Amino acid sequence: MMQQQVIQAALNAWRRGEPGALGTIVAVEGSAYQREGASVFVNLDGSVQGLISGGCLESEVAGEAQSLRAATPRVLRYDTSDESIFGYGMGCPGIVDVLLEKLPPGESPLQSFLARIVDGMPAARGVRLDSASSGVLQDIVYIPGRGVVGSLGAEELDAQFLTFAQRRVEEARAPEGRHLDGLPGTAEVFAWIVPAEAECVIFGATDDARPLAQMAREIGLKVRLVDPRRHLATEERFPGADVHCVALQDYQSVVELDSHSYVVVMGHQVESDLAALSLALQTGVPYIGLLSSQGRRDSMLAHLRADGLVAEAEPPALRSPAGLWIGARTPEEIALSIVAEICSVRRQAATCM
Numbered sequence: 519m520m521q522q523q524v525i526q527a528a529l530n531a532w533r534r535g536e537p538g539a540l541g542t543i544v545a546v547e548g549s550a551y552q553r554e555g556a557s558v559f560v561n562l563d564g565s566v567q568g569l570i571s572g573g574c575l576e577s578e579v580a581g582e583a584q585s586l587r588a589a590t591p592r593v594l595r596y597d598t599s600d601e602s603i604f605g606y607g608m609g610c611p612g613i614v615d616v617l618l619e620k621l622p623p624g625e626s627p628l629q630s631f632l633a634r635i636v637d638g639m640p641a642a643r644g645v646r647l648d649s650a651s652s653g654v655l656q657d658i659v660y661i662p663g664r665g666v667v668g669s670l671g672a673e674e675l676d677a678q679f680l681t682f683a684q685r686r687v688e689e690a691r692a693p694e695g696r697h698l699d700g701l702p703g704t705a706e707v708f709a710w711i712v713p714a715e716a717e718c719v720i721f722g723a724t725d726d727a728r729p730l731a732q733m734a735r736e737i738g739l740k741v742r743l744v745d746p747r748r749h750l751a752t753e754e755r756f757p758g759a760d761v762h763c764v765a766l767q768d769y770q771s772v773v774e775l776d777s778h779s780y781v782v783v784m785g786h787q788v789e790s791d792l793a794a795l796s797l798a799l800q801t802g803v804p805y806i807g808l809l810s811s812q813g814r815r816d817s818m819l820a821h822l823r824a825d826g827l828v829a830e831a832e833p834p835a836l837r838s839p840a841g842l843w844i845g846a847r848t849p850e851e852i853a854l855s856i857v858a859e860i861c862s863v864r865r866q867a868a869t870c871m
Contacts, residue, residue, distance in 0.1 A: 521556065521557065521568070521693060521738070522635060522636065522738060523567070523568075524557050524558060524559050524567050524568035525557070525559075525632050525635045525636055526636050527559045527561075527567045527568075528540055528559040528621065528632055529629070529632040529633060529636050531559070531561065531562075531621060532621045532629055532632070535623070536561075536562055537562050537620065537621065538559060538560060538561055538562060538583075538620070538621050539559070539560040539583035539586055539618055539619060539620050539621065540557055540558075540559055540560075540618075540619055540621065540628075541557060541558045541559075541560065541570060541579040541583070541594075541616045541617070541618045542555065542556070542557040542570075542616065542617045542695070542710065543555065543556045543557070543570050543614060543615070543616055543617075543695065544593065544615050544616065544617045544645075544647060544695065544708040545613075545614070545615035545697070545708075546612060546613070546614055546615075547612055547613040547614075548599075548611055548612030548613060549598075549611055549612040550571070550598070550612045550614050551569070551570070551571045551572045552569060552570050552571065553695070554694070554695030554696065554708075555693055555694055555695030555710055555711075556568075556569070556570050556695075557570065558570050558576055558579060560579065560580045560583040560584075564580050564581075564583075564584055565580075566579070566580050570614070570616065571598070571614070574598070575596055575598075575614065575616070578594075578596065579594065579616055579618060582594055582618055583618060583620075586618060586620055590620070590653050591617065591618065591619040591620075591650040591653065591654075591655040592617075592618045592619075592650070592653075593615055593616070593617055593618075593647055593650055594615070594616045594617075594618055595613060595614070595615050595616075596613070596614045596615075596616070597612075597613050598611060598612055598613070598614060599611030599612065617645060617647065617650060617708070619650075619655060626668075627643065627657050627658060627659040627667045627668030628643070628657065628659075630659050630661065630667050631643040631659045631710075631712075634659075634661060634712070635712050638714070638715030638740065639661075639662075639714065639715070640662050640687045640712060640713050640714045641659060641660065641661050641662070641687070641712050642659070642660040642679075642683035642686065642687050642709060642710065642711045642712065643657060643658070643659045643660075643709070643710045644657060644658045644659075644660075644670055644679040644683070644698070644707050644708070644709045644710075645657045645707065645708050645710075646670050646671060646675070646705065646706065646707055647706040647707070647708050648704055648705055648706045649671065656668075656669065656670050656671045657670070658670050658676060658679055660679070660680055660683040660684065660687070662684075662687060666680060670705075670707060672702075672705070674702060675701065675702075675705055675707060678698060678700075678701065678707075679698065679707060679709065682698055682709060683709060683711065686709070686711045687711060687712075687713055688713075690711050690713040691713060691716065691777070691778065691804060691863075691864050691865075691866065692713070692716070692864050692865055693710075693711065693712045693713070694710075694711050695708060695709070695710050695711070696708075696709050696711065697709070713778065714776075714778045715740050715778065716738075716739050716740070716778045716779075716780065716864060717739055717740040717741065717742055717778065717779055717780065718730075718731070718734035718739045718740070718741050718742070718780050718781075718782065718860065719742045719744065719773070719775060719779050719780065719781045719782070720734075720741065720742070720743050720744065720759075720781075720782045720784065721744045721745070721781065721782070721783045721784065721785055721790070721791070721794035721798075722744075722745055722782075722783065722784040722785035722786060722790070722791075722794075722809075723743055723744075723745035723747065723750035723751040723752075723755065723756065723761075724750065724784065724785070724786055725849065726784065726809075726849035726852065726853070727743070727756075727782075727784055728755065728756065728849075729849050729850045729853040730782065730784075730849075730852075730853035730856055730857065731743060731756050731758075731759050732853075733853050733854065733857045734857055734860070735758050735759070737857060737861065739780070739860075740760070741756070741758065741759040741760065742759065742760045742761075742762065742773075743756045743759045743760070743761045743762065744762045744764055744769070744773055744794070745762075745763065745764075745785065745790070746763065746764060746765050746766055746790060747763070748763050751763040766789060766790055766793040767793075769793050769794065769797050770797055773797060775797065775798060775801040775802075775803050776801065776802065776803070777802045777803065777804060779801070779803045780803065780804065780805040780807075780860045780863070780864065781794070781798045781803050781805065781806045781807065782806075782807040782808075782809070782840060782856060783795055783798065783806065783807065783808045783809065783810075783840075784807075784808075784809035784840075786809075788814070788818070791808070791810070791818065792818055792821065792822070795808065795818060795822065796822055796825075796827050798835075799822065799827065799828050799833055799835070799836070800827065803835055804835060804863055804864070805835055805837065805859070805860055805863045805864075806833070806835045806836045806837065807837045807838070807840030807841065807856050807859065807860070808836060808837070808838035808839070808840055809838075809839065809840050809852070809856075810838055810839065811839070812838070812839070815838040815839075819833075837859060840852075840855075840856050840859065841854075841855030841856040841858070841859050842855045842858045842859045842862065843855070844858075
């Protein structure tokens with residue numbers, strides 16, 4: 519289950535007035551299946567949605583949630599190397615801290631944060647773990663353009679969190695969890711950063727774009743499909759995607775791209791691919807995957823340089839041929855390789871070539 523689905527389940531329960539608890543990883547030492555910021559939602563009946571481990575910690579957290587008193591948070595520590603506790607031979611020896619909190623009744627900073635995530639909007643939440651350990655939850659939520667809701671209990675902490683959150687919400691490409699440094703005294707603040715919703719923008723509505731659109735949605739990306747050909751750019755062919763049938767000359771004025779857009783150019787027509795490539799290379803997108811032979815790519819780049827649209831011989835965002843090398847041949851395998859490459863860039867992972 520994707521993280522957004524976990525948050526949606528929690529928000530739905532809150533809106534229905536049903537009790538439930540959210541468990542979020544706030545610290546990891548050593549190896550772990552998930553990292554800081556991953557969450558699970560525990561329903562009233564004890565069932566769990568989401569993953570924070572390979573399957574062992576979820577039941578433990580659910581059990582703790584059932585005994586958690588209303589509005590009393592708790593930081594749980596699990597040593598996954600201790601087989602006398604879990605006995606599963608997990609193979610990921612590490613220490614995992616989980617913040618467990620009941621859904622508060624009525625309006626709250628947490629509710630504001632959950633609603634923003636579900637809407638695909640950026641936000642950041644800070645929680646004082648030192649206060650949570652004593653049974654009192656102090657939290658604050660930053661919403662770009664609207665300011666903050668809640669407080670960490672001290673103006674200095676609120677100001678430090680706000681400065682950090684404003685920067686990280688803009689810089690982060692994927693949701694993340696971090697601890698604030700340089701805090702006064704014994705204060706310990708965990709920040710949950712959720713940037714604007716990432717999207718995969720596919721230029722080209724041919725048949726080989728269909729598995730790419732599907733896989734991109736399955737990893738939690740919003741999908742936009744752009745093509746000037748009306749018989750190809752249809753919602754029936756690309757269910758769940760935001761489909762735009764746009765003339766080439768209108769790409770510049772209609773299609774908006776930003777630092778959260780991951781572009782794939784696969785129209786298989788030189789003219790349309792040039793229009794898409796020209797637009798993408800003039801924006802701050804972190805990834806442009808071009809499905810093309812090396813010779814065709816070099817020819818298009820030479821054309822764009824001659825028109826003064828590209829300065830670099832090898833634009834840093836451009837990946838061509840698109841996708842990680844896995845020996846892909848079929849449309850599905852090619853889609854898999856491209857989605858994997860997007861994932862690598864989004865998570866800023868090192869790749870071996």
